[in-house]
Amino acid sequence: MPPITDNTAMHRFEMTQDGATAFITYLWHGTVLVLLHTEVPAIFRGKGIGRALVCGVLERLVEAQNVVDIRCAFIRHILQENPALATRLTRVRSS
Template identity: 40%
Template sequence: MSESPDADLHDDVVRHRFEMAVEGDTAFIEYRPMPGGLVFRHTLVPKALEGRGVGGRLIRAALLEMRARPEGPPGLSLRPRLRRAPPGVRRSGRRGLNAMRPEAFEAFCLGLPAATLSIQWGGTHVFKVGEKVFAMAGPREDPAEAGYVFKTSEISFEILTQSGVAVRAPYLPRGGWLRLADPGALPDDELRAYLTQSHQMVGRGLSKAVRRRLGLPA
């Protein structure tokens, strides 16, 4: 994957979005101002710029810009806002002690189409679709390995890691894999939405024959 040449970041304060122009195309991320930070609402990377790291560079540049401003608080909170939760998921905003427990994590993952579970690597719960991993839950008895792992888009990866919500998953250096060490770092409904997204992203990488056999959309 080749990266695009350096481009300047522009903050369009009227339309509330950060823009980055590259080779005649413009990628942008819309935001909503809020006390203590911003909520990123929607991101667009033109098709001509996909797969070139533009989305990640846009997020990193926006974070640096906000933190460099005098009015930007040291603990500026920047996190993605999923446009909608998957069907049947109610937005609750619950965190901390009410966050998704491992049993609920497992039940939700196995409720996704054609999902299977295997126990590997010293007790890690590995969830797959078509023999490809889409999520993992570390051994509950080992605090150092406990936590949830899933795949995200390039934009979500940059926001969640840069804001300290998650870290790059160990042993998975490529492909947008995150480790959420604290289940309370995200409301449980948002975690469900990310798991659904991970399942869909991995599922789209399966061959047409496998997708047909599993009953997944073509």
């Protein structure tokens, strides 16, 4: 899988392959990182790129001990499938 980069200027985590970029948009609300939306280009769908991006970003956030607020339904879905990862995150209540 391609590496995940933090594009702070655009407030998104990105994974680029073959000229297309999958990303998770975020914003900081004080000390809480709010994960807003995951976007996966059509050419990546069904190939596990979105899942790899989400899991990679969440692992990074666990390591950094960031407090997160997950607003993205896709990320919440991935966490439901990965309860071990979910329990390692420090989260505020998701809306």
